[in-house]
Amino acid sequence: MTSPSITLDLTPQGTMQRLEWLAWFSDSALRIPGTSRSVGADGVLSLVPGVGTLVGTGMSLYVIGEAVRHGVPARLLTRMGLNIAADTALGAIPVIGFVFDMAFKANTRNLNLLRQHLAETHR
Numbered sequence: 001m002t003s004p005s006i007t008l009d010l011t012p013q014g015t016m017q018r019l020e021w022l023a024w025f026s027d028s029a030l031r032i033p034g035t036s037r038s039v040g041a042d043g044v045l046s047l048v049p050g051v052g053t054l055v056g057t058g059m060s061l062y063v064i065g066e067a068v069r070h071g072v073p074a075r076l077l078t079r080m081g082l083n084i085a086a087d088t089a090l091g092a093i094p095v096i097g098f099v100f101d102m103a104f105k106a107n108t109r110n111l112n113l114l115r116q117h118l119a120e121t122h123r
Contacts (some may be wrong), residue, residue: 012118015066019111026059027105043101046091053092060084072117077105080110 009017028038040060045052064080072080089107091097 009113010069011068012060012122015070016111016115016118019063019066019107022059022062022112023105023107025108026056027101027108032102035119039098039102040105042107043098046097046101047067049092049094053088053097055103056091057084057088059089060107060110063107063114067110067114067117070114071121072114076113080113082111083109 008014025040026042027040029040029121030044031038035041042056045056064077067077067080074101083104087101088103090100092102093100
């Protein structure tokens with residue numbers, strides 16, 4: 001009996017599929033009942049002081065790591081980093097951070113920046 005193999009698609013398309021799921025999970029996975037708003041794991045984790053913010057930031061840094069791997073220029077990485085810094089700083093404030101995470105969605109913003117960069121470089 002052979003063991004199953006696990007493959008990881010490192011192409012830009014494979015990266016985007018992984019990051020689209022991560023952005024959805026961290027920014028929009030849960031719809032808030034009675035509203036058109038959604039929040040993801042990042043918002044829920046922001047309700048847990050300290051540890052929740054670190055876990056959310058770690059998920060966001062994965063997006064930056066993938067951007068570096070695909071050759072995103074420093075200027076764009078800085079912009080992505082500022083999105084994460086704002087999300088981390090304001091997300092660390094209980095209750096206010098939860099509301100901020102519903103509106104700002106840093107991982108979705110960074111995914112869109114990466115998507116635009118990859119579209120421009122792989123025409």
